[in-house]
Amino acid sequence: MGASLTEVGSKLAGLMFIWGTIQQLFPYSLRKRIESLWHRVENYFYPYVQITIEEFSNGKINEIYSQVSTYLGSKSVNKDAKFLKVEKSKNSKSFSVSLDEGEEITDEFQGAKLWWRSYMEKLEDNSTGRRPNNSLPMEKKSYTITFNRRHSELVTGKYLKHVMEEGKAIQFQNRKQKIYSNNCSEDWYWYGKGMWRDINFEHPATFDTLAMDPKKKGEIINDLIAFSKGKDYYSKVGKAWKRGYLLYGPPGTGKSTMIAAIANFLNYDIYDLELTSVKDNSGLKKLLMETTSKSIIVIEDIDCSIDLTGKRKKKKKKEKETTSEDQEEDSDSSAEKESENKETGKLTLSGLLNFIDGIWSACGQERIIIFTTNHKDKLDPALIRRGRMDMHIEMSYCRYEAFKVLAKNYLDLETHPLFQQIQGLLEEVNVSPCDVAEHLMLKNASGGPQICLDNLIQALKEAKKKANKDSKEAKGEAKQKSKKINKFSTKLISNFSSLQKLWK
Numbered sequence: 001m002g003a004s005l006t007e008v009g010s011k012l013a014g015l016m017f018i019w020g021t022i023q024q025l026f027p028y029s030l031r032k033r034i035e036s037l038w039h040r041v042e043n044y045f046y047p048y049v050q051i052t053i054e055e056f057s058n059g060k061i062n063e064i065y066s067q068v069s070t071y072l073g074s075k076s077v078n079k080d081a082k083f084l085k086v087e088k089s090k091n092s093k094s095f096s097v098s099l100d101e102g103e104e105i106t107d108e109f110q111g112a113k114l115w116w117r118s119y120m121e122k123l124e125d126n127s128t129g130r131r132p133n134n135s136l137p138m139e140k141k142s143y144t145i146t147f148n149r150r151h152s153e154l155v156t157g158k159y160l161k162h163v164m165e166e167g168k169a170i171q172f173q174n175r176k177q178k179i180y181s182n183n184c185s186e187d188w189y190w191y192g193k194g195m196w197r198d199i200n201f202e203h204p205a206t207f208d209t210l211a212m213d214p215k216k217k218g219e220i221i222n223d224l225i226a227f228s229k230g231k232d233y234y235s236k237v238g239k240a241w242k243r244g245y246l247l248y249g250p251p252g253t254g255k256s257t258m259i260a261a262i263a264n265f266l267n268y269d270i271y272d273l274e275l276t277s278v279k280d281n282s283g284l285k286k287l288l289m290e291t292t293s294k295s296i297i298v299i300e301d302i303d304c305s306i307d308l309t310g311k312r313k314k315k316k317k318k319e320k321e322t323t324s325e326d327q328e329e330d331s332d333s334s335a336e337k338e339s340e341n342k343e344t345g346k347l348t349l350s351g352l353l354n355f356i357d358g359i360w361s362a363c364g365q366e367r368i369i370i371f372t373t374n375h376k377d378k379l380d381p382a383l384i385r386r387g388r389m390d391m392h393i394e395m396s397y398c399r400y401e402a403f404k405v406l407a408k409n410y411l412d413l414e415t416h417p418l419f420q421q422i423q424g425l426l427e428e429v430n431v432s433p434c435d436v437a438e439h440l441m442l443k444n445a446s447g448g449p450q451i452c453l454d455n456l457i458q459a460l461k462e463a464k465k466k467a468n469k470d471s472k473e474a475k476g477e478a479k480q481k482s483k484k485i486n487k488f489s490t491k492l493i494s495n496f497s498s499l500q501k502l503w504k
């Protein structure tokens with residue numbers, strides 16, 4: 001392509017000379033006719049269009065440039081390019097490849113052939129050899145794309161959009177994930193760093209290492225895939241592109257681990273929203289507005305972080321003042337509390353969910369919200385109904401399937417003669433995966449996997465003994481209670497009979 005374009009260029013230069021002469025010698029009407037003929041000749045000899053994409057546009061970074069650069073870098077690895085550059089920024093997980101100055105590659109899109117070329121021009125003042133303006137970079141970088149005129153619509157319509165989307169997706173995959181927290185001092189905000197503080201998120205949890213029933217795990221993975229690919233679906237049905245998950249279960253069953261696995265699976269950032277640090281609804285709104293797309297907003301221990309049992313307002317009407325305190329408590333409903341909180345601007349769970357619906361419906365970008373709790377029964381069912389929390393995921397005690405994942409993770413064991421005994425015990429005792437994992441840890445494994453498994457069996461047996469003892473004691477207590485009740489009711493009946501006799 002390079003050679004043929006040069007050849008065509010020299011032919012065009014000759015034609016340009018002839019055209020200049022014609023313009024001087026011929027009258028206007030004749031010139032117009034020759035001009036149209038000229039364009040046809042020009043298109044015949046050089047039917048190409050060139051688009052230039054510069055690094056800076058009007059003094060500002062041109063976003064398309066970096067996306068094109070990433071796209072071409074990814075294409076260049078399997079193509080004919082010989083001179084490549086490798087860079088790594090502090091915010092990316094690995095290095096990125098791009099075309100070196102003057103390098104060319106070809107690309108194809110829906111039957112159209114495209115020629116890309118990278119340029120770099122040094123920006124020096126010829127007399128001083130210095131940069132013309134200190135605030136500008138030393139060089140002017142750009143890419144050109146050349147294609148046949150008949151593909152103009154395809155290139156400006158679909159192809160460039162495709163290049164930008166692919167480039168953006170590669171950049172997204174290669175960026176370092178972050179975890180944000182709002183649990184920071186007020187000073188932080190006032191120093192202009194925003195309301196969230198972030199650090200790199202490097203949790204190793206994945207769905208492979210997460211110990212839970214494989215069927216349940218599969219369902220969650222499928223749900224996440226459907227969500228992340230659901231852009232068209234959500235816009236078609238007119239719903240905010242968001243998904244809510246409620247993770248519930250006893251401590252140490254892997255709720256936080258599951259969040260990390262989801263973030264790693266989707267390559268999303270995490271916003272760890274500490275509601276106790278949020279003053280009111282407007283503070284919450286600001287925080288939510290500062291979150292980015294492709295992120296997970298997490299509220300851990302939701303039952304502890306928000307006050308849904310705020311004191312009811314004293315009733316103003318006189319007749320109601322006569323009502324007893326107990327009656328007031330009974331008639332208390334969460335709807336009333338919500339409306340009271342609305343008036344005072346106080347933070348409410350329902351307010352939170354409404355903001356999320358409102359804000360995210362408007363922005364059309366994907367987000368996930370996860371609540372965790374150890375006590376699902378404490379939550380108001382209206383607040384976690386389907387549509388708000390789309391999937392309720394129970395993180396339960398460690399059974400055999402979950403144990404097998406832990407044994408593989410920690411001991412690299414897929415089978416062992418002791419597994420059968422462990423399976424039996426895990427059916428009878430409720431232990432968290434966290435407690436099981438503790439026995440399989442490296443520090444315990446110095447004597448080999450056999451020792452770890454023996455220790456685990458020992459611990460499970462003790463837990464079983466304790467559970468049996470506890471249940472016996474509980475049964476004993478219940479027996480005592482029912483004895484007392486029986487004694488009391490017999491006494492009551494006999495008293496009542498004596499009263500009846502007296503009355504007669």
Ligand SMILES: Nc1ncnc2c1ncn2[C@@H]1O[C@H](COP(=O)(O)OP(=O)(O)OP(=O)(O)O)[C@@H](O)[C@H]1O
Pocket residue numbers: 209210211212250251252253254255256257258374395432433434435437
């Ligand atoms: N299902 C699991 N799969 C793999 N590891 C687990 C699982 N559950 C617990 N663990 C291990 O136990 C540790 C504690 O688990 P995690 O913090 O995820 O539990 P949690 O349910 O969030 O607990 P809490 O309710 O106390 O916050 C984790 O670091 C992990 O190593």
